Amino acid sequence: MNRFKLTISFVSFCCLFLLACATKVSAATNLAVVSSVATQANLQQAITHTLRTNPNLTLNNIRVQVKNGEVDLFGNAPTGFQRALAQKFLENIEGITVIRNKISIQ
Numbered sequence: 001m002n003r004f005k006l007t008i009s010f011v012s013f014c015c016l017f018l019l020a021c022a023t024k025v026s027a028a029t030n031l032a033v034v035s036s037v038a039t040q041a042n043l044q045q046a047i048t049h050t051l052r053t054n055p056n057l058t059l060n061n062i063r064v065q066v067k068n069g070e071v072d073l074f075g076n077a078p079t080g081f082q083r084a085l086a087q088k089f090l091e092n093i094e095g096i097t098v099i100r101n102k103i104s105i106q
Contacts, residue, residue, distance in 0.1 A: 040066050043095045047071060050089055057086055059103065069097035076106050 044066045051062055051073075059082065062075035071090065077083040087101045 039095075040068075043069070043071075043093070046093050047090055047096075050093065051086055054089060057082060057089070059086060060106070062086075062103075069095055070100070071096055071098065072100045073103050075103050077103050078106055080105055 044064060047064050047066065048062075051057060051059060051064070058078055060076040062073070065072040065074070073086060073090075077086065083101060083103045083105060086103060087099050090096060090099055
């Protein structure tokens with residue numbers, strides 16, 4: 001019985017450790033770090049397309065600046081949730097290294 005409990009504890013610990021290693025958590029809501037490689041023009045297009053075509057976002061006057069994979073977001077959002085959601089949608093785009101969310105709340 002003790003061997004079984006030890007095995008279960010060890011497997012649980014390993015699962016939690018792998019989950020923690022695979023997840024990047026940032027307490028800052030205005031800065032996220034993601035890594036990949038893409039051209040600046042393609043990255044600009046992908047970001048703009050993602051933000052403008054997503055039915056969950058209602059952003060006004062959205063403006064995106066990209067330089068060396070670093071993205072600055074400007075514009076207006078009706079709520080803080082919408083502001084955070086815009087950043088969250090961009091975190092999985094290949095080529096983005098840093099996201100600076102400068103979207104203001106109306």
